[in-house]
Amino acid sequence: ENLDKGLEKSKSSFFNKLGKAVAGKSKVDDEVLDNLEEVLVTSDVGVNTTLKVIERIEERVAKDKYLGTDELNQILREEIAALLSETNIGEETDFTVPADKKPYVLMVVGVNGVGKTTTIGKLAYQFKKKGKKVVLGAADTFRAAAIDQLQVWADRVDVPIVKQSMGSDPASVAFDTLKSAMAQEADVVIIDTAGRLHNKVNLMNELTKVKRVMQKVVGDAPHDVLLVLDGSTGQNAFEQAKQFTKATEVTSLAVTKLDGTAKGGVVIGISDQFKIPVKYIGVGEGIEDLQVFNKFEFVDSFFR
Numbered sequence: 599e600n601l602d603k604g605l606e607k608s609k610s611s612f613f614n615k616l617g618k619a620v621a622g623k624s625k626v627d628d629e630v631l632d633n634l635e636e637v638l639v640t641s642d643v644g645v646n647t648t649l650k651v652i653e654r655i656e657e658r659v660a661k662d663k664y665l666g667t668d669e670l671n672q673i674l675r676e677e678i679a680a681l682l683s684e685t686n687i688g689e690e691t692d693f694t695v696p697a698d699k700k701p702y703v704l705m706v707v708g709v710n711g712v713g714k715t716t717t718i719g720k721l722a723y724q725f726k727k728k729g730k731k732v733v734l735g736a737a738d739t740f741r742a743a744a745i746d747q748l749q750v751w752a753d754r755v756d757v758p759i760v761k762q763s764m765g766s767d768p769a770s771v772a773f774d775t776l777k778s779a780m781a782q783e784a785d786v787v788i789i790d791t792a793g794r795l796h797n798k799v800n801l802m803n804e805l806t807k808v809k810r811v812m813q814k815v816v817g818d819a820p821h822d823v824l825l826v827l828d829g830s831t832g833q834n835a836f837e838q839a840k841q842f843t844k845a846t847e848v849t850s851l852a853v854t855k856l857d858g859t860a861k862g863g864v865v866i867g868i869s870d871q872f873k874i875p876v877k878y879i880g881v882g883e884g885i886e887d888l889q890v891f892n893k894f895e896f897v898d899s900f901f902r
């Protein structure tokens with residue numbers, strides 16, 4: 599229900615365009631396929647993914663000889679589901695952390711404004727709800743507002759936060775956070791980091807240093823690096839994913855703000871292109887508005 603609400607704009611825009619793409623046509627021909635290609639590209643599914651979907655539909659047209667436009671909905675649903683099922687991404691159904699990591703260390707990266715802090719707050723809330731002891735680390739020390747915002751979320755969720763003053767060394771904050779988490783026997787540590795993409799070498803060096811210093815406390819930290827992307831920015835999200843995956847090893851993705859956008863298709867494109875699991879999607883500003891991404895539910899909800 600929450601997912602349906604979050605995808606409302608994307609769905610209505612998509613089906614509106616799809617309707618226009620097949621208007622006055624009873625069978626899928628080259629013109630319909632061209633139109634469909636445009637619908638998918640403008641829905642931010644991504645060019646690569648669009649071409650794959652179109653190819654699959656072409657194959658079906660060739661094989662079945664005739665394909666009614668009234669079946670297009672169902673076929674799109676099947677082909678997109680098939681495409682996603684070729685990867686092992688988005689199969690999560692619950693907010694869980696690996697049982698064999700204590701503390702489980704999650705490092706969060708992403709440029710300012712994408713919803714990084716909000717996502718950290720929502721995640722802390724979910725893990726806490728599961729009975730986990732969570733500690734936050736404010737290692738985005740570049741902006742005072744970033745530290746303040748994380749503090750607001752720490753208060754809201756009622757979890758401890760480790761921070762230093764603005765401009766302090768992010769690696770030092772991360773180190774302190776893990777030390778404190780160990781002392782408290784925490785289950786989950788979430789480290790916020792700065793995401794200034796304008797200087798790639800600096801970004802890479804900073805993230806590498808944060809990791810190295812964390813490993814002095816927890817040998818195999820971080821256990822996951824979560825990249826937060828703003829789903830409403832379409833192609834920018836793809837570009838950021840490209841940059842961050844070059845700067846550090848990203849192991850999972852969160853796509854935010856799907857509620858305010860018609861670009862929900864971006865989730866499909868990003869999943870397909872980067873082969874990094876989209877683990878979470880943001881569908882609102884509230885504390886409950888973060889969902890575990892499940893590709894089957896997503897496709898179901900989209901084509902319902």
Ligand code: GDP
Nearest residue numbers: 710711712713714715716854855880881882883
């Ligand atoms: P940060 O700079 O990346 O840490 O971004 P913030 O977490 O401060 O979020 C920036 C803005 O986006 C805030 O106004 C959030 O309330 C809003 N936001 C974050 N996630 C979502 C979401 O899933 N849906 C909506 N509608 N807004 C969101």
